[in-house]
Amino acid sequence: MATNDEVKQALLTEWTESFRSLFQLVRARHCPYFYVCANTFTVLFRAAGLCGAPEPCALLVPSTRGLRQTLRQEDVEFTMPLRPDIKKCLNRSDEDRKNTSHDSCYDTMDCAGADDDDADEDADELLSQMGLETEQIKKISNAQARVAAGLERGVDSAHESLVLVRGSDAQALFNFLLNCRSLASSSGPLAAVPPTLLAPTAFHGGTLQSLKMRENVILSDSKKYYSIEVRGPILPTAVHALLEVARSSCGSSFSATLAHHQPTLAFCWASPGITQDEISKENENHFAKAFNKENLSDCGISEQLLAHFCSPDPSVVRPLDSVKYNLEDDTYTW
Known part of the structure; x- marks a missing residue:
């Protein structure tokens, strides 16, 4: 396929139309979310209103x-909510760095990049006022830059490299992905094949895929x-739907065990921090959230499930390992 330019172009053209269709559906709140499963990373686009966020956002992982x-x-x-707090790591003394593991520097602070120009200028000015010569200041700055670069490289291709974009920057990321050459593999059986698009609602060029199912009887x-x-x-959304089908049809208690797709676990870990950021904003726009939720009512999921997905409570987003249903008191535990 990679050697046939006509096939490659036809695939890319059709995929581009599908991608545009999905993005417009998310912007119009007719689709709650969708995934772009590319060659080296996965992107999750979320509509405004999900997790209480007043604007659409996108998460990409892993990044380099x-x-x-x-x-x-x-x-x-963009920000990196799972990334190490570089400023804390830079401010440690040399002895602290020797006695402290790299993992202890991790937290959920947002960092758009390793360098903060304003902070650097203030630090240089302070060092100058303390009587340090320009050459000494340069050595200190270079040492900090090396540490910062090392920390940035240290999260490459890991969960901590997750990138978050919000609002109009989600549109900018969409435009970037339309022209990103690394979206498709250049070799192997999937060479030149565009990324897979996964969504809970219908979209242009999308097909309904059946999952593989196997039934067993155990004594x-x-x-x-x-x-x-x-x-x-x-x-x-399918997890909730499957549990509801089992609850209403099997007539007994049951349990479910779920296997995670490891590359996407970072989406769950980042979501509580994103939601908490929205809650902590002083000028919270309650009207916008109500408007977003009302418009999402046409996205194809039930009203009860929509209320769950639009909840601003950070604890509602978590990876589930197992779920148990008790018929006697009609409750779930997980």
């Missing part, structure tokens, strides 16, 4: 220093148990 530098050059402003202590194994990309 080169990709982040390219985003800055394309004027795509244990003279009791008969039934199990269903479902394999494939199960979206967050």
